[in-house]
Structures are given as C-alpha cells and as structure tokens.
Amino acid sequence: MLRSVKGLVCHTPKLDHGHALHTTAKDWLSSTVSQDVRILAERSRAIFRTSENDPANHAEHHEGCHYSIPLQEVKAVFPHGLPSPFQQQIKTFNEACLMVRKPALELFAYLKSSSFAHPAIRYVIYGEKGTGKTMTLCHVVHYCARQGWLVLHIPDAHLWVKNCRELMQSSYNKERLDQPLQASFWLKNFKTTNERFLKEIKTQQKYAWGKRESTEEGRPLGEVVEQGLARVRNASDAVGVVLKEIKQQCHLGSFRLLVAVDGVNALWGKTTLRKEDKSPVSPEELTLVYNLRKMVRNDWNGGAIVTTLSQTGSLFKPSSAYLPHELLGKEGFDALDPFVPIRVSNYSPQEFESCYHYYLDRKWLQHEKARTAEGRDELRFLSGANPRQLQRLAGPL
C-alpha cells in the first residue's frame, strides 16, 4: 500500500546504499530514484487528489478528486460556513480538502454562463440526508470568493428560528422581534469575509440608531457593521441595513453578489420561539428572517442566489422529507418559485473509491482490515455510499 509522498521522498537518501559511490553517481542515482518515486506518487495521487486549487478551473476530468484549500483562505472565506465534522477533520489532517462533484460543476457552468443583467437566478440544492449539500454550497462559496464576488453566507438559517435566549421587541417596527446575539455573531463573521467591500460600498441614506447615534449618507458600510457590533441592541437592524444597501447597489455592477443560504426551508417553516405571552412566533415576525426573505426574492440583478434545503436542523418536518415541496411547504415553494433544482446524491463508485483512498492516505483508516478488499466492501455496504455514513463509520476504524 503506497504511503504518503512525504514519507517516500524522505526515505530516498537511505535507498542508495553506496556510501563509497562517487558523489556525482550518487546524485544521479538519487535523482532518478526520486523521479520514479515522484511519477509513482503522481499516478496514485491522480486517483483521489488534484493539484488544481482554483475552483474556476475545475472541469469534468477533476470529478471525484480532492482539491485542497490553504488554511489561511479557510479562515478568511469560511469563518462560519463549514459543517463541524469537517472542521474537526481539518484540524486532525492539517489540511482542508474538498471533493469536486458533479452538482458543483453544474452550478459553476450555470454561474459562468448566466447574464447578470437579468434578475438573479435562484438555485436550490436538495437531496437526502448526508449526501453533501452543505459541502457543495461551500464549494460554490469558495469559487465565488476566488472570483471576487461579495459573498453573503448564512451558514444555517435554522439557528435563527430556534433556541434564541434573548428576543427583544424591535425598535424599528413594533410588531417585529430582534435577535441581538445571532445578528451580532453573523455580522462578525460577515466582516471577516468581506473586509474590502465594506470599505467600498457607501450608504445611500441616513440611518438613525437612536437619539444620539446615526450613520450619515455616503459613509462606508463598515461603519454600519461596527455600529451593529458595538451596540448589540441594534445588531438586527444593522443586518437589515447591510442587506438593503447591498441589494440596492448590486445592479450598478461594481461587484457581484452571491447570496448563499443553508437551510432555506427555515425561512418559511415554523419556529420554536415564543413571545412573552407564550404565543408562538411566526418567522416573518423576526427581523432577520424578514430581511433575508427580501434578499432571496429575485427582484434584483447582478448576482445569484444559491440555497440548500436541510432536514437535519429543521423544525416539525419528518426525517424522511427531502424534496423541495415537502421541506419548503406551499408558502416557501411559491416564494422561491421559479428556481433551478440541483440534486445531490450519494457517492458514485468512483467517488467512493476516491474518498476511501483519501482516508487511507491521511491515515484516518487505521484498522488493519480496513485496507483489505473485504474491509472496503464492508464499508461500502454499511454506508450505502452515503458520505455522512462513511465518515461516521470511518471514525472508530
């Protein structure tokens, strides 16, 4: 079983036994040996890895291969977007490797060929549990970030409709409710991702935050974000202002906007939150959800809206539901209609092999039987080629 490249390259000096060999001969020997090693390593790596790290250049022949994102970029582009098992994996393997799969390549083709003078197209990524919808979304986010788009990434819309400790009445509109903690957390991560845009985009009207605090017209958007972070009470309104400004200025063409929402079915479902008089809160009464719904409408141009359906964090939805109509409900489906559906399914045989070899290469599969053909077949059978199941099975092995 081929060990990692680093190990092989380091062992080559020990291969030339001839200490008495002439220096030039020794060099020649070591260079040919290392060349062979490199060719062998490249051939094996070609199965499951690719050195093409720019998502824009990913094509069909890269399908099934893993490409790595430099760790600095991960911190900048994904302060909050990656699923937690993947984050643990990054920490253990010391690298962030994403698999190039068909749904993502399909999305890239659409994004490249869409005209930005037309209203924004909505893409809905759907599929069964654990098939890779969030990872596809992250791939698209990375692509757009590399292209220089402004990325509005909401990692999990379900977090906004459940488990909220502080629910305050909004100062802007008496009927709505604010969520200061969630809003400020999101603003902090938004700031990390899009530093340079916050300096370039200017506000187009005056916003008054209170009796003494206000943001003038023509100030950079970064000030609004700072205001939201400093005064947590106004964080939800700050989010609303940011979304409104970005949407208004997107059609001017100075930047492209990507709205990436994971778990978009949370915006039209039910919430588990209650007001002080114990009456249930519906999603449109939350400021954050209300503003996000406006963002997901296709009445603006100059960008794209890529969303994911998710049953995992959803409320009051059966666990077997995965189709758009089941998860969005009538209201959500009508709001998102028309959209381009993108189906994500379990690993194909080639993708499964690639994932299996990646785990072996990173020494994640340590059991001695996991390297055998029986072990591989058993993993394939038990996981059913489902990415999440494979990852959970490979954990203890």
Place this chain on the structure above:
Amino acid sequence: MAAAAARSGAAPGRGDGAGGDFCRSLLKFIHVLLCGCCPRCGIFVGGGQGSLVPLYSPKHTFLLAAANKKVLFRIVVPLPPAQSNVFIHTTGHLGASGPLTQVRWSRYNPQFLEPEVNKELFQKSSDELSEEEKAKQELKAVRPIKAAPSSVCSSVFSDPMISKFTNMMMKDGNKVLARSLMAQTLEAIKRKQLEKYHQAPEDEKEKIECNPYVIFHEALKNCQPIIGLCSITKGGKTYQVPVPLKDNRKRFLAMKWLITECRENKHRRTLMPEKLSQELLQAFNNEGPIIKKKHVLHKMAEANRAYAHFRWW
C-alpha cells in the same frame, strides 16, 4: 382438579404418610404441574400438562416447561431421599411463590456444535484447509449447530475484546449508547495520536502508534494484574491470601478498573469518551492511576506472601 395424590413407589418402609405430608406441604406454595424424573435418586415426579427437564444437580431441581418446551420456572423440590413417586396435580393457574425462581436458560445437548462466524474460513478452498479444519467441516454435516448469539458479528472489524468492554460499559441494557461511546472513544484516541503524529518531526513519526485498536489492547494488557488476593477465613480470622488469577479474571479486572476509574474519579462534566481515551493512552504508556492500582495489588500480594500456603487449590 385440586386434588393432590401421592403414590409411593417401590421402597419399603416409606408409606403413603411421608409422601402425602410432603405433597401437602408442597401444595401450600406450588400450584404447578410437574412431571419428570430426578436422575440422582430416580424419583419420578409425575404430572400432566407441562414437561420437566431433569437437572444433574445436588438438589432435586426441576424445570417446569410449557408444552412448547419453553422453560418457565425452576423449582427446587426438597424431596425426601426416598424412592417415592410424587404426582402433583394443579389447577390450571400458575402461581409463583416460595422456592420458584424464574429463569430463561437453554441448555444445549452436548452434541451441538458452535457456529462458525468467520467468513474467511468459508472462502478457503478445500486444499488450503488443515486436517482439523477438514474434520470439523465433516462433523458439521452430521451434528446440529447452536444458534449464534446476537452479539457475535461476522464483520471483519469486529473484536471480541471490544464487544466485552462495550457490554461492561453498558447501563440498563442501553447497548446503542454504549456502542456509540466506544466508537467515540476510539475516534478520540485516533485524533489525539494523529495530531501528535502530524506535528512530530520525521524521525519520531514511526514511534507514534495511531491505531486505536492496538492502543486499546496494549493498554488492557498493561492493566492486567498477574496475581490477586483472595479472602480466606482460617481459625476465625480472615487473611488476604495471594492467589494466581485466571486469564478471564485478569481481563475482567483490567476492564472493571478502567471503567470504574473513569466513572468515579473524574470531573463531573467531562464526557466518557474523553475520560476513557485519556485513561487508555496513559495505560498504553504504563502510567496513570490504573497501573498504580495494579502495582498496589502486586505489592499487597508480595507483602502477604507468608499466607500463600493457606490456598488449597
């Protein structure tokens, strides 16, 4: 049908009186139908509906089984050592009280063979099999085979030691939770070791063991005591006598100490996988509280060496 009849058998001297008394006393607390023959003294206890499986035990123990051979009750019948046949009739109702102990226990005929779960054996062609394996295969054609217990697995990744440890960790029969805790423990060990591996310099990489199964087995081996102590009472005083331990007992003690240590002596809010992985890694490196406990036991046994002759087995 509440009549109880006792018929005494061949032995002279013991008339109806003894059998009758016995029957009546039995009737006070048993309302079951028994039938069977105690093999030790040949007493036939007869009845109607149920059937009894005679037991080879010092007491006259009978199993009451329903018509479908499913064992329901075990009754210890203190029959007088006489050759008397006892018939006990019952009402249709089964009442359980007195010396009735409920037991589900199937005892296979010695003819039954163990099931073979290992797939590799079946994939070998007949040339590769050794003599004993060939003999075993031929025997399987004529002998019946026991049912495989539900905990035995034909997966290539199954490990009997890990299964035993999981069973010992289980509480209230929650095997799902115990298994997931075990999986998380192994994953935690692997993650810790892999992080160390990736950060280590090249020459030290080979020394770091990343396989959680190897670490688990090695740690358990390091925790096993060689010699144990047994309380023996002699002349009114109880002495702690050093005694050799069987393999099973050693494995059991190692696992028991590991689990008790993790359950009791750790901070309340740490999770079991975290605690277990820490203990296992420490035991793998021959350090930690469980190795200390083992050494304490060895020292005690060494100190009580003088009483070793109290052991008679």
